[in-house]
Amino acid sequence: MTRSRDDGMFRFTTAAFAAVVLLIVIAIGVELWRQSFLSIEKFGLHFWTGTIWNPVSGQFGALPFIWGTLYSSILALIIATPISLGIAVFISELSPQMLRQPLTYLTELLAAIPSIVYGLWGIFVLTPIVRKLELAVPDPLKKLPLFSGPPLGVGMGTAALILAIMVVPFTSSVAREILKNVPMAQREAAYALGSTRWEAIKVALGYGKSGIIGAVMLGFGRALGETMAVTMVIGNNPQVSASLFAPQYTMAAVIANEFTEAADELYLHALIEIGLLLFIITIAVNALSRLFIWSMQKRTGRTVILRPAAIEEVAA
């Protein structure tokens, strides 16, 4: 066999694997759609906008779950992003050499803790703390929609916090990896022009910008799909509310909680349609972030430095 034939085989095999991945994604989508067609047929687009979820009367609207998932994930993102970047910058730029490795292990260890453990910790430790904080919110602030309702401890705020804690190890690991890959020459260029350390760090962050946005989006993706820990602390009450105190519900949580109870077919199909929505939203978020990164690279004329290997390493 000639070497060029070998090359051809290699190309074919890898292309086949890539095609399989794509096929699996499509197959999942099709299957979700097939298994939920009763609900799709009955509710159509109203499924997206309906706010009533009543299995007894057979009325299913997914908006509270979509809202709960997006709201909790966005809140988590807002909390986790600065913390993650801070950790990444500290480890890669500021910490003494000898602390780097231990700190890296430590953050990665956080990523390895099972979600149920976070959930238990959330119930027994975080919820009482959040309740105390909620009680401490001064009365005038309680008039704001953000802080309305009785202080229960369980609810959107606790869920967002726990999600943020779970997302930080991922985002910070990838961001750290990105910073590590920023060429020394970029920092030297900055220093040579009279940058302070902080300004040189900003240059490094700017160089890795698209990768760092990728890291943040990776965290967002994880927050969207996170089930167990959120289910345990969010209160599982389907309502659309801006309040951090209000018990709410997420898409992943409702599927996990109600799947075994779904007695009739329509109920089952409605739950699977929620799975389909989650699938679509996740893909859309991913596609949008890719698009954003891509357009940014077109502007700066540089290829991506987000190394997929780094992500896989952390995600594993």
Next chain:
Amino acid sequence: MTTFLIDTGTPRRIKAPVMQTQINGMASPAEARIRVRHFDFFYADAKVLHGITMDIPDRQVTALIGPSGCGKSTFVRSMNRMNDIIPDAHGEGVIEIDGRNIYDGGTDVVELRRRVGMVFQKSNPFPKSIFENIAYGLKIGGVRNRRQLSETVEKSLRRAALWDEVKDRLNDSAMALSGGQQQRLCIARALAVDPEILLMDEPASALDPIATTKIEELIWELKENYTIVIVTHNMQQAARVSDRTAFFMLGRLVEYGETNTIFMNPREKMTEDYVTGRFG
């Protein structure tokens, strides 16, 4: 702020004749901009520069030559304290710029680097527009005025002989420029903060002959206004662009003097062997 970088009023606009005296690799041009005395440098425990003593004249081009690994880069990077960012590295001895030892405790390194610009071997533009690259140094220096920024950007690009090639696409990414253009962009970026001394570490070694010629012509023009120290491992280049040449070997300054003398009539056998290509 520090008092270190206040112009001491040295008459640098007046070009002084260079005296020909050479004592053991040490020369004394009448007007030294940079005075190096017994300078050693260490990477952790490894001593890579041994007792360097030399005077670098104002508004001339001084070339540092010598085989790879002899400490040329370490030495130029000591002159703007760029080596400070390398962990566990330190210098000992004196490097005076305009009469102030830059290794004194009170030196403001940020100010020092603004006065002593640097161009690296591999061009390292920021992934920003051409304009933003040049404006970067000004912006971190606190300049916000749009007009002042544009004027300086234009002036710097003209000085770096790049203006005509990029004036219609200042908002395009600097990464889209050719290698030679990127290197001139980096020179323009260094010039924009208005340094007085320009350090260049093999600025043309990654470029093709045409781009190299452009850079050399540029250096020739810049020495009117700047004190230039250039590292090169290309002997012809040293001969073409420099007024004075210092030959380094294994971390020591072997010989230093007028470029003509170093190339045509060196005092040391080692220098002669090196410049004639008998080793290297």
